[in-house]
Amino acid sequence: MSDWAVKRFWTDVNVVPDKGGFAVKLDGRPVKTPAKAALVVPTQAMGQAVAEEWRAIDEKIDPNVMPFTRSANAAIDKVRVQFDDVAEMLAAYGGSDLLCYRATHPDPLIDRQAQGWDPLLDWADDTFGARLRPTAGIMPVEQDAAALRALAAPLHDATPFELTALHDLIALSGSLVLGLAVAAGRLSAEDGWALSRIDEVWQAEQWGEDEDAMQAASVKKDAFQHAHLFYKLSKDGALV
Template sequence: MSTDDFLARFGAAGQRQPDPVAAAQQAMRNPLPKRFYEKAGVLERDDLFHVALDGRTARTPARKPLAVASRTVAEALAAEWDAQTGEIDPARMPLTRLVNSALDGVADQHGAVRAEIVRYAGSDALCYRAGEPEALVERQDAVWNPLIVALEDRIGGRFVMAQGVIFTQQPQTVLDAVAKRVAVITSPVALAGAHNVMTLTGSTILMLALTERLIDAEAAWAAAHLDEDYQIEIWGQDEEAAERRAIRRKEYDAAVLLLTKG
Protein backbone atom coordinates (compact mmCIF):
# COMPACT_ATOMS: atom_id res chain seq x y z
CA MET A 1 0.00 0.00 0.00
CA SER A 2 1.41 3.41 -0.96
CA THR A 3 1.58 6.45 1.31
CA ASP A 4 -1.19 8.12 -0.66
CA ASP A 5 -3.41 5.04 -0.44
CA PHE A 6 -2.89 4.78 3.29
CA LEU A 7 -3.68 8.43 3.97
CA ALA A 8 -6.72 8.36 1.71
CA ARG A 9 -8.05 5.43 3.69
CA PHE A 10 -7.12 6.35 7.25
CA GLY A 11 -6.56 10.14 7.26
CA ALA A 12 -9.01 12.47 8.97
CA ALA A 13 -9.84 15.24 6.51
CA GLY A 14 -12.55 17.87 6.93
CA GLN A 15 -12.97 21.25 8.51
CA ARG A 16 -14.09 19.87 11.87
CA GLN A 17 -12.42 17.20 13.95
CA PRO A 18 -14.46 14.08 14.78
CA ASP A 19 -14.68 12.78 18.31
CA PRO A 20 -11.14 11.46 18.88
CA VAL A 21 -12.30 8.41 20.80
CA ALA A 22 -14.79 7.43 18.10
CA ALA A 23 -12.16 8.05 15.42
CA ALA A 24 -9.67 5.82 17.19
CA GLN A 25 -12.23 3.08 17.71
CA GLN A 26 -13.28 3.22 14.05
CA ALA A 27 -9.66 3.06 12.94
CA MET A 28 -9.09 0.01 15.12
CA ARG A 29 -11.99 -1.79 13.46
CA ASN A 30 -10.36 -1.42 10.03
CA PRO A 31 -7.77 -4.01 8.94
CA LEU A 32 -4.39 -2.43 9.57
CA PRO A 33 -1.95 -2.21 6.65
CA LYS A 34 1.62 -3.40 6.93
CA ARG A 35 4.35 -0.84 7.25
CA PHE A 36 5.51 -0.21 3.69
CA TYR A 37 8.46 2.16 4.25
CA GLU A 38 11.86 1.77 5.84
CA LYS A 39 12.39 5.23 7.29
CA ALA A 40 10.37 8.32 8.19
CA GLY A 41 12.18 11.64 8.26
CA VAL A 42 11.97 15.36 7.58
CA LEU A 43 12.97 17.23 4.43
CA GLU A 44 13.21 21.01 4.23
CA ARG A 45 11.88 22.32 0.95
CA ASP A 46 10.29 25.61 -0.18
CA ASP A 47 10.39 27.05 3.36
CA LEU A 48 8.40 24.10 4.70
CA PHE A 49 9.32 20.92 6.53
CA HIS A 50 8.00 17.84 4.74
CA VAL A 51 7.35 14.47 6.33
CA ALA A 52 9.17 12.02 4.07
CA LEU A 53 8.76 8.26 3.88
CA ASP A 54 11.82 6.74 2.25
CA GLY A 55 12.64 10.17 0.87
CA ARG A 56 9.20 10.82 -0.66
CA THR A 57 6.90 13.49 0.74
CA ALA A 58 3.86 11.95 2.40
CA ARG A 59 0.51 13.37 1.36
CA THR A 60 -2.81 14.12 3.02
CA PRO A 61 -6.06 12.43 1.94
CA ALA A 62 -6.63 15.42 -0.38
CA ARG A 63 -3.16 14.75 -1.83
CA LYS A 64 -1.58 17.87 -0.39
CA PRO A 65 2.01 17.56 0.82
CA LEU A 66 2.23 16.63 4.49
CA ALA A 67 4.34 19.69 5.19
CA VAL A 68 4.31 22.31 7.92
CA ALA A 69 6.14 25.51 8.76
CA SER A 70 7.48 24.21 12.07
CA ARG A 71 10.40 21.81 12.23
CA THR A 72 9.29 20.78 15.73
CA VAL A 73 5.89 19.70 14.43
CA ALA A 74 7.38 17.98 11.38
CA GLU A 75 9.80 16.02 13.54
CA ALA A 76 6.95 14.95 15.83
CA LEU A 77 4.97 13.82 12.78
CA ALA A 78 7.92 11.85 11.46
CA ALA A 79 8.44 10.25 14.87
CA GLU A 80 4.80 9.18 14.86
CA TRP A 81 5.28 7.48 11.49
CA ASP A 82 8.59 5.98 12.56
CA ALA A 83 6.99 4.54 15.71
CA GLN A 84 4.72 2.30 13.63
CA THR A 85 6.11 -1.23 13.68
CA GLY A 86 4.74 -4.23 11.81
CA GLU A 87 1.43 -2.51 11.11
CA ILE A 88 0.41 1.13 10.71
CA ASP A 89 -2.12 1.96 13.41
CA PRO A 90 -3.91 5.31 12.93
CA ALA A 91 -5.17 5.08 16.51
CA ARG A 92 -1.58 5.81 17.51
CA MET A 93 -1.21 8.73 15.06
CA PRO A 94 -3.28 11.58 16.53
CA LEU A 95 -0.90 14.25 15.28
CA THR A 96 -1.02 12.98 11.70
CA ARG A 97 -4.80 12.90 11.74
CA LEU A 98 -5.02 16.42 13.10
CA VAL A 99 -2.50 17.88 10.67
CA ASN A 100 -4.33 16.20 7.78
CA SER A 101 -7.49 17.92 8.95
CA ALA A 102 -5.69 21.24 9.22
CA LEU A 103 -4.23 21.10 5.73
CA ASP A 104 -7.25 19.63 3.98
CA GLY A 105 -10.05 21.44 5.82
CA VAL A 106 -9.10 24.23 8.19
CA ALA A 107 -6.83 25.89 5.62
CA ASP A 108 -9.92 26.78 3.55
CA GLN A 109 -12.24 27.49 6.49
CA HIS A 110 -10.36 29.92 8.73
CA GLY A 111 -13.36 32.17 9.27
CA ALA A 112 -15.76 29.36 10.14
CA VAL A 113 -13.33 27.74 12.58
CA ARG A 114 -12.59 31.05 14.33
CA ALA A 115 -16.31 31.82 14.56
CA GLU A 116 -16.95 28.45 16.20
CA ILE A 117 -14.22 29.06 18.78
CA VAL A 118 -15.79 32.42 19.65
CA ARG A 119 -19.27 30.86 19.87
CA TYR A 120 -17.86 28.27 22.26
CA ALA A 121 -16.71 31.08 24.54
CA GLY A 122 -20.36 32.05 24.86
CA SER A 123 -21.04 28.88 26.86
CA ASP A 124 -17.60 28.11 28.25
CA ALA A 125 -17.51 25.27 30.78
CA LEU A 126 -15.46 27.34 33.23
CA CYS A 127 -18.27 29.90 33.49
CA TYR A 128 -20.81 27.36 34.81
CA ARG A 129 -20.31 26.60 38.48
CA ALA A 130 -21.62 24.03 40.89
CA GLY A 131 -23.89 25.20 43.71
CA GLU A 132 -22.87 22.29 45.91
CA PRO A 133 -21.13 20.43 47.49
CA GLU A 134 -19.08 23.10 49.16
CA ALA A 135 -15.79 21.27 48.57
CA LEU A 136 -16.34 21.28 44.80
CA VAL A 137 -17.45 24.92 44.80
CA GLU A 138 -14.31 25.90 46.67
CA ARG A 139 -12.11 23.88 44.32
CA GLN A 140 -13.65 25.48 41.21
CA ASP A 141 -13.17 28.94 42.67
CA ALA A 142 -9.58 28.25 43.71
CA VAL A 143 -8.50 26.81 40.35
CA TRP A 144 -10.67 28.59 37.80
CA ASN A 145 -11.12 32.10 39.20
CA PRO A 146 -7.46 33.23 39.13
CA LEU A 147 -7.09 31.88 35.60
CA ILE A 148 -10.20 33.68 34.35
CA VAL A 149 -9.15 36.95 36.00
CA ALA A 150 -5.68 36.72 34.43
CA LEU A 151 -7.17 36.12 30.99
CA GLU A 152 -9.72 38.91 31.42
CA ASP A 153 -6.91 41.31 32.24
CA ARG A 154 -5.01 40.16 29.18
CA ILE A 155 -7.87 40.43 26.66
CA GLY A 156 -9.78 43.34 28.19
CA GLY A 157 -13.17 41.70 28.75
CA ARG A 158 -15.18 40.24 31.63
CA PHE A 159 -16.94 36.87 31.62
CA VAL A 160 -20.25 36.35 33.40
CA MET A 161 -20.38 33.42 35.82
CA ALA A 162 -23.49 31.24 36.23
CA GLN A 163 -24.58 28.51 38.60
CA GLY A 164 -25.98 25.26 37.27
CA VAL A 165 -26.64 24.51 33.61
CA ILE A 166 -29.07 27.28 32.63
CA PHE A 167 -27.61 29.19 29.69
CA THR A 168 -26.25 32.63 30.53
CA GLN A 169 -25.47 35.07 27.72
CA GLN A 170 -21.93 36.42 27.70
CA PRO A 171 -21.50 40.16 27.01
CA GLN A 172 -20.73 41.01 23.41
CA THR A 173 -17.73 42.98 24.63
CA VAL A 174 -16.03 39.83 25.96
CA LEU A 175 -16.90 37.86 22.82
CA ASP A 176 -15.40 40.64 20.70
CA ALA A 177 -12.29 40.55 22.88
CA VAL A 178 -12.04 36.77 22.40
CA ALA A 179 -12.50 37.20 18.63
CA LYS A 180 -9.56 39.63 18.48
CA ARG A 181 -7.31 37.14 20.24
CA VAL A 182 -8.44 34.24 18.06
CA ALA A 183 -7.87 36.33 14.92
CA VAL A 184 -4.12 36.37 15.51
CA ILE A 185 -3.96 32.57 15.14
CA THR A 186 -3.25 32.62 11.42
CA SER A 187 -1.64 29.24 10.77
CA PRO A 188 -4.19 26.55 9.78
CA VAL A 189 -2.16 24.03 11.78
CA ALA A 190 -2.24 26.20 14.92
CA LEU A 191 -5.92 26.96 14.35
CA ALA A 192 -6.72 23.26 14.13
CA GLY A 193 -4.83 22.78 17.37
CA ALA A 194 -6.77 25.61 18.99
CA HIS A 195 -10.07 24.10 17.91
CA ASN A 196 -9.20 20.68 19.25
CA VAL A 197 -7.87 22.01 22.56
CA MET A 198 -11.13 23.91 22.95
CA THR A 199 -13.22 20.84 22.10
CA LEU A 200 -11.30 18.44 24.33
CA THR A 201 -11.30 20.77 27.34
CA GLY A 202 -14.76 22.24 26.78
CA SER A 203 -13.23 25.67 27.13
CA THR A 204 -12.13 28.52 24.89
CA ILE A 205 -10.85 30.16 28.07
CA LEU A 206 -8.35 27.36 28.67
CA MET A 207 -7.30 27.38 25.02
CA LEU A 208 -6.63 31.13 25.12
CA ALA A 209 -4.84 30.80 28.46
CA LEU A 210 -2.46 28.37 26.75
CA THR A 211 -1.86 30.71 23.81
CA GLU A 212 -1.24 33.59 26.23
CA ARG A 213 1.11 31.38 28.30
CA LEU A 214 -0.92 31.95 31.44
CA ILE A 215 -1.01 28.21 32.07
CA ASP A 216 0.87 25.15 30.87
CA ALA A 217 -0.60 22.09 29.16
CA GLU A 218 -0.68 19.94 32.30
CA ALA A 219 -2.42 22.60 34.38
CA ALA A 220 -4.95 23.25 31.61
CA TRP A 221 -5.77 19.54 31.39
CA ALA A 222 -6.21 19.34 35.16
CA ALA A 223 -8.43 22.44 35.18
CA ALA A 224 -10.61 20.97 32.43
CA HIS A 225 -11.08 17.75 34.41
CA LEU A 226 -11.56 19.32 37.83
CA ASP A 227 -15.19 18.17 38.19
CA GLU A 228 -14.42 14.70 36.83
CA ASP A 229 -11.47 14.25 39.17
CA TYR A 230 -13.59 15.32 42.13
CA GLN A 231 -16.12 12.60 41.29
CA ILE A 232 -13.34 10.04 40.90
CA GLU A 233 -12.09 10.89 44.39
CA ILE A 234 -15.54 10.08 45.75
CA TRP A 235 -16.68 7.16 43.62
CA GLY A 236 -13.48 5.75 42.17
CA GLN A 237 -12.25 5.41 38.60
CA ASP A 238 -14.18 3.49 35.95
CA GLU A 239 -11.82 1.44 33.80
CA GLU A 240 -13.56 2.19 30.50
CA ALA A 241 -13.74 5.88 31.31
CA ALA A 242 -10.04 5.84 32.14
CA GLU A 243 -9.23 4.32 28.76
CA ARG A 244 -11.30 6.94 26.97
CA ARG A 245 -9.60 9.70 28.91
CA ALA A 246 -6.18 8.31 27.99
CA ILE A 247 -7.11 8.46 24.30
CA ARG A 248 -8.37 12.02 24.69
CA ARG A 249 -5.13 12.97 26.42
CA LYS A 250 -3.08 11.84 23.44
CA GLU A 251 -5.31 13.88 21.15
CA TYR A 252 -4.98 16.83 23.50
CA ASP A 253 -1.18 16.64 23.58
CA ALA A 254 -1.12 16.63 19.77
CA ALA A 255 -3.44 19.63 19.67
CA VAL A 256 -1.36 21.56 22.21
CA LEU A 257 1.76 20.96 20.14
CA LEU A 258 0.08 22.44 17.06
CA LEU A 259 -1.38 25.36 19.02
CA THR A 260 1.91 26.32 20.64
CA LYS A 261 4.44 25.30 17.97
CA GLY A 262 2.45 25.28 14.72
Protein backbone atom coordinates in the same frame (compact mmCIF):
# COMPACT_ATOMS: atom_id res chain seq x y z
CA MET B 1 1.87 9.13 -0.87
CA SER B 2 -1.75 9.87 -1.57
CA ASP B 3 -3.22 7.11 0.59
CA TRP B 4 -2.23 5.06 3.60
CA ALA B 5 -0.23 2.11 2.24
CA VAL B 6 -0.80 -1.36 3.63
CA LYS B 7 2.85 -2.12 4.31
CA ARG B 8 6.09 -0.20 4.64
CA PHE B 9 7.87 0.12 1.31
CA TRP B 10 10.53 2.77 2.04
CA THR B 11 13.95 2.84 3.64
CA ASP B 12 14.81 6.49 4.27
CA VAL B 13 12.68 9.20 5.89
CA ASN B 14 13.90 12.79 5.54
CA VAL B 15 12.65 16.27 6.41
CA VAL B 16 13.43 18.91 3.79
CA PRO B 17 12.56 22.60 3.33
CA ASP B 18 9.60 22.99 1.00
CA LYS B 19 7.28 25.90 0.10
CA GLY B 20 8.14 27.97 3.13
CA GLY B 21 7.77 24.99 5.46
CA PHE B 22 9.09 21.47 5.80
CA ALA B 23 8.07 18.32 3.95
CA VAL B 24 8.57 14.70 4.94
CA LYS B 25 9.88 12.46 2.17
CA LEU B 26 10.02 8.69 1.96
CA ASP B 27 12.93 7.63 -0.24
CA GLY B 28 12.68 11.07 -1.83
CA ARG B 29 8.94 10.85 -2.47
CA PRO B 30 6.80 13.45 -0.66
CA VAL B 31 4.18 12.30 1.81
CA LYS B 32 0.73 13.56 0.88
CA THR B 33 -2.42 13.98 2.91
CA PRO B 34 -5.52 11.80 2.38
CA ALA B 35 -6.89 14.62 0.18
CA LYS B 36 -3.67 14.42 -1.89
CA ALA B 37 -2.29 17.79 -0.78
CA ALA B 38 1.40 18.11 -0.02
CA LEU B 39 2.08 17.42 3.65
CA VAL B 40 4.13 20.54 4.38
CA VAL B 41 4.33 21.58 8.03
CA PRO B 42 5.37 24.98 9.44
CA THR B 43 8.42 24.06 11.54
CA GLN B 44 11.33 21.68 11.24
CA ALA B 45 10.56 20.31 14.69
CA MET B 46 7.06 19.35 13.59
CA GLY B 47 8.52 17.78 10.46
CA GLN B 48 10.81 15.69 12.63
CA ALA B 49 7.90 14.63 14.85
CA VAL B 50 5.98 13.49 11.78
CA ALA B 51 9.07 11.81 10.34
CA GLU B 52 9.67 9.87 13.55
CA GLU B 53 6.20 8.36 13.23
CA TRP B 54 7.02 7.14 9.72
CA ARG B 55 10.43 5.83 10.82
CA ALA B 56 8.78 3.91 13.65
CA ILE B 57 6.56 1.92 11.29
CA ASP B 58 7.70 -1.67 11.36
CA GLU B 59 5.47 -3.25 8.77
CA LYS B 60 1.89 -2.04 8.49
CA ILE B 61 0.86 1.60 8.65
CA ASP B 62 -1.51 2.36 11.51
CA PRO B 63 -2.79 5.97 11.56
CA ASN B 64 -4.02 5.43 15.12
CA VAL B 65 -0.45 5.54 16.40
CA MET B 66 0.61 8.51 14.24
CA PRO B 67 -0.94 11.49 16.05
CA PHE B 68 1.32 14.19 14.59
CA THR B 69 0.70 12.97 11.06
CA ARG B 70 -3.05 12.84 11.70
CA SER B 71 -3.10 16.36 13.14
CA ALA B 72 -1.03 17.73 10.26
CA ASN B 73 -3.42 16.09 7.79
CA ALA B 74 -6.38 17.65 9.60
CA ALA B 75 -4.76 21.10 9.52
CA ILE B 76 -4.21 20.90 5.77
CA ASP B 77 -7.27 18.98 4.55
CA LYS B 78 -9.92 20.24 6.95
CA VAL B 79 -9.05 23.31 9.00
CA ARG B 80 -7.28 25.23 6.24
CA VAL B 81 -10.22 24.88 3.84
CA GLN B 82 -12.87 25.90 6.38
CA PHE B 83 -10.81 28.10 8.66
CA ASP B 84 -13.42 30.78 9.43
CA ASP B 85 -16.09 28.20 10.23
CA VAL B 86 -13.78 26.39 12.64
CA ALA B 87 -12.72 29.63 14.31
CA GLU B 88 -16.34 30.73 14.77
CA MET B 89 -17.34 27.34 16.13
CA LEU B 90 -14.58 27.53 18.73
CA ALA B 91 -15.37 31.16 19.54
CA ALA B 92 -18.90 30.07 20.47
CA TYR B 93 -17.47 28.23 23.47
CA GLY B 94 -16.94 31.63 25.07
CA GLY B 95 -20.68 32.12 25.36
CA SER B 96 -21.06 28.95 27.43
CA ASP B 97 -17.59 28.62 28.87
CA LEU B 98 -17.13 25.87 31.46
CA LEU B 99 -15.42 28.31 33.81
CA CYS B 100 -18.55 30.43 34.07
CA TYR B 101 -20.96 27.72 35.22
CA ARG B 102 -20.57 27.12 38.95
CA ALA B 103 -22.12 24.75 41.42
CA THR B 104 -24.82 25.96 43.80
CA HIS B 105 -23.70 23.48 46.47
CA PRO B 106 -21.87 22.14 48.39
CA ASP B 107 -19.55 24.86 49.64
CA PRO B 108 -16.30 22.86 49.22
CA LEU B 109 -17.04 22.34 45.51
CA ILE B 110 -17.99 26.00 45.11
CA ASP B 111 -14.69 26.98 46.71
CA ARG B 112 -12.70 24.54 44.57
CA GLN B 113 -14.21 25.95 41.38
CA ALA B 114 -13.59 29.53 42.47
CA GLN B 115 -9.97 28.87 43.42
CA GLY B 116 -9.26 27.09 40.14
CA TRP B 117 -11.32 29.10 37.68
CA ASP B 118 -11.45 32.68 38.94
CA PRO B 119 -7.73 33.30 38.22
CA LEU B 120 -8.28 32.19 34.61
CA LEU B 121 -11.19 34.59 34.15
CA ASP B 122 -8.95 37.33 35.56
CA TRP B 123 -6.20 36.29 33.13
CA ALA B 124 -8.60 36.54 30.18
CA ASP B 125 -9.57 40.03 31.29
CA ASP B 126 -5.97 41.12 31.77
CA THR B 127 -4.72 39.53 28.54
CA PHE B 128 -7.57 40.12 26.09
CA GLY B 129 -9.74 42.71 27.83
CA ALA B 130 -12.43 40.04 27.99
CA ARG B 131 -14.34 39.80 31.27
CA LEU B 132 -16.69 36.82 31.36
CA ARG B 133 -19.30 36.65 34.10
CA PRO B 134 -19.76 33.46 36.12
CA THR B 135 -23.18 32.24 37.20
CA ALA B 136 -24.46 29.60 39.63
CA GLY B 137 -26.45 26.71 38.25
CA ILE B 138 -27.23 25.72 34.68
CA MET B 139 -29.25 28.73 33.54
CA PRO B 140 -27.38 30.45 30.71
CA VAL B 141 -25.76 33.82 31.31
CA GLU B 142 -25.41 36.29 28.45
CA GLN B 143 -21.83 37.39 28.09
CA ASP B 144 -20.68 40.80 26.92
CA ALA B 145 -20.43 40.86 23.13
CA ALA B 146 -17.18 42.85 23.18
CA ALA B 147 -15.62 40.29 25.51
CA LEU B 148 -16.61 37.46 23.18
CA ARG B 149 -15.16 39.29 20.19
CA ALA B 150 -11.91 39.83 22.08
CA LEU B 151 -11.65 36.12 22.87
CA ALA B 152 -12.42 35.21 19.26
CA ALA B 153 -9.61 37.40 17.89
CA PRO B 154 -6.70 35.03 18.71
CA LEU B 155 -8.58 32.22 16.99
CA HIS B 156 -8.89 34.18 13.76
CA ASP B 157 -5.25 35.25 14.06
CA ALA B 158 -4.02 31.66 14.38
CA THR B 159 -2.53 29.60 11.58
CA PRO B 160 -4.42 26.48 10.43
CA PHE B 161 -1.95 24.34 12.38
CA GLU B 162 -2.38 26.39 15.54
CA LEU B 163 -6.15 26.35 15.15
CA THR B 164 -6.11 22.58 14.76
CA ALA B 165 -4.45 22.31 18.17
CA LEU B 166 -6.73 24.94 19.69
CA HIS B 167 -9.73 22.96 18.48
CA ASP B 168 -8.86 20.06 20.76
CA LEU B 169 -7.66 22.20 23.66
CA ILE B 170 -10.98 24.03 23.68
CA ALA B 171 -13.40 21.25 22.72
CA LEU B 172 -11.93 18.66 25.08
CA SER B 173 -11.90 21.06 28.04
CA GLY B 174 -15.20 22.77 27.25
CA SER B 175 -13.57 26.14 27.81
CA LEU B 176 -12.34 28.75 25.36
CA VAL B 177 -10.50 30.58 28.14
CA LEU B 178 -8.78 27.47 29.44
CA GLY B 179 -7.76 26.36 25.94
CA LEU B 180 -6.25 29.75 25.19
CA ALA B 181 -4.47 29.77 28.57
CA VAL B 182 -2.79 26.42 27.88
CA ALA B 183 -1.80 27.52 24.38
CA ALA B 184 -0.35 30.76 25.74
CA GLY B 185 1.65 28.97 28.43
CA ARG B 186 -0.42 30.38 31.29
CA LEU B 187 -1.11 26.78 32.27
CA SER B 188 0.64 23.51 31.64
CA ALA B 189 -1.37 20.89 29.80
CA GLU B 190 -1.43 18.81 32.99
CA ASP B 191 -2.82 21.68 35.08
CA GLY B 192 -5.22 22.75 32.37
CA TRP B 193 -6.68 19.27 32.11
CA ALA B 194 -7.01 19.02 35.89
CA LEU B 195 -8.86 22.34 36.04
CA SER B 196 -11.26 21.20 33.34
CA ARG B 197 -12.09 18.12 35.42
CA ILE B 198 -12.95 19.71 38.76
CA ASP B 199 -16.59 18.62 38.63
CA GLU B 200 -15.81 15.07 37.51
CA VAL B 201 -13.10 14.62 40.15
CA TRP B 202 -15.46 15.91 42.82
CA GLN B 203 -18.12 13.41 41.82
CA ALA B 204 -15.59 10.57 41.85
CA GLU B 205 -14.46 11.60 45.33
CA GLN B 206 -18.03 11.46 46.58
CA TRP B 207 -19.33 8.35 44.84
CA GLY B 208 -16.27 6.43 43.71
CA GLU B 209 -14.60 6.09 40.34
CA ASP B 210 -16.26 4.49 37.34
CA GLU B 211 -13.85 2.35 35.34
CA ASP B 212 -15.37 3.18 31.94
CA ALA B 213 -15.41 6.89 32.73
CA MET B 214 -11.80 6.74 33.87
CA GLN B 215 -10.75 5.04 30.65
CA ALA B 216 -12.61 7.58 28.51
CA ALA B 217 -11.05 10.43 30.49
CA SER B 218 -7.58 8.95 30.00
CA VAL B 219 -8.04 8.88 26.23
CA LYS B 220 -9.21 12.50 26.25
CA LYS B 221 -6.33 13.57 28.47
CA ASP B 222 -3.83 12.03 26.06
CA ALA B 223 -5.50 13.90 23.18
CA PHE B 224 -5.41 17.14 25.18
CA GLN B 225 -1.71 16.77 25.92
CA HIS B 226 -1.00 15.94 22.29
CA ALA B 227 -2.88 19.08 21.20
CA HIS B 228 -0.64 21.15 23.45
CA LEU B 229 2.50 19.60 21.94
CA PHE B 230 1.14 20.10 18.44
CA TYR B 231 0.43 23.76 19.22
CA LYS B 232 3.99 24.29 20.44
CA LEU B 233 5.42 22.59 17.37
CA SER B 234 3.14 24.64 15.14
CA LYS B 235 4.15 27.92 16.66
CA ASP B 236 7.85 27.81 17.35
CA GLY B 237 9.01 24.22 17.35
CA ALA B 238 9.79 24.21 21.07
CA LEU B 239 8.27 21.62 23.41
CA VAL B 240 8.52 23.79 26.53
